[in-house]
Amino acid sequence: VLVTYPTEGDNPPPGEITIEATASDSDGAVVRVEFYAGATYLGQDAASPYACTWTSVPDGCYVISAKAIDDEGAFRADTAEVTVGTGCGQAPYHGVPFALPTRIEAEDYDAGGEGIAYHDTDPGNNGNQYRTSEDVDVQLCTDEGGGFNVGWLRESEWLEYSVDAPGAGTYSIEVRVASLSAGGVFHIEFDGIDKTGDIAVPVTGGWQTWTSVTATAALAPGRQIMRLVPTVEGFNLNYMDVQAPTDVPAAPGPSRYALYPCAPNPFNPSTTIAYDLPERATVDLVVYDLAGRVVRTLVAGESIAAGRHEVVWNGRDDAGRDAASGVYFCRLSASGHTETRRITLIR
Ligand SMILES: [Ca+2]
Ligand SMILES: [Ca+2]
Ligand SMILES: [Ca+2]
Structure with missing residues (x-):
């Protein structure tokens, strides 16, 4: 079987397209030829010349196929890639940009x-x-x-x-x-x-x-x-x-000091504490209990560069013991700026 119209590279206008095919069988007879656009069945013809009218075809790119079936049920197919009208528009040659x-x-x-x-x-x-x-x-x-x-x-x-x-x-x-x-x-x-x-x-x-x-x-x-x-x-x-560019601009840094809500919160076994520094600063990040006692010192007077930073608290105190269930406060102190967030630990 051979699709004779439209053939590979043809550019018929949108609307009605009559697909034509020839088919023969060396040891029997062609019973019918079925026509498809992609996986969509369009119609069939039982007698030569084999043809099928495809109506209301929009602009696009199609793979048209003709499938010849013989008297023993065996079949052969032929396909043609066809651009109808303006086709499928601009696309990368290799499929991806x-x-x-x-x-x-x-x-x-x-x-x-x-x-x-x-x-x-x-x-x-x-x-x-x-x-x-x-x-x-x-x-x-x-x-x-x-x-x-x-x-x-x-x-x-x-x-x-x-x-x-x-x-x-x-x-x-x-x-x-x-x-x-x-x-x-x-x-x-x-x-x-x-x-x-x-x-x-x-x-x-x-x-x-x-x-x-x-x-x-x-x-x-x-x-x-x-x-x-x-x-x-x-x-x-x-x-x-x-x-590759050599001057990749750095992502703009934070414009102000900030201590973000801990995540997750409530937590068990650990939570992440994020903070922003708009400039290099001397940082203290400390977890207190409700009575104001220091439970855990996460950052102790370190000089830290500008940017977003994250610290994980594993729910343990400075001695390495599991802290009890309850509410704690995390306090950021950096170059005169202080901010506090509440954290709940659930055992
Ligand atoms: Ca040219
Ligand atoms: Ca040229
Ligand atoms: Ca080249």
């Missing part, structure tokens, strides 16, 4: 097609390599590591890549380029903002004579779209090596 830092191969631009994941000025792939049903021009690459590169990059074209930055920071990007005689200029946008400024490509003397140019981009954390934009044509593009 590039997790930075990583190498992004130029030819692994997002799926989704012309005007969505890329813009290319001439139909078809001039290099006829790798993604041959799309318009981005990809050819074999003889740079170290081989693979493919994007060529025939024209002004006004662009390529998009879904990326995921683990944190904010200034990322260094090393871009692998080659240029026979003209050089060129490009920049890289993230979520629509030019983050690199113009990057000049030097003349390397050959379309497969490669060099690296480096730029930096201050990125926000999270998933975003990276877009490479040639503004002066004349170069080939192999990959973008995005490197």
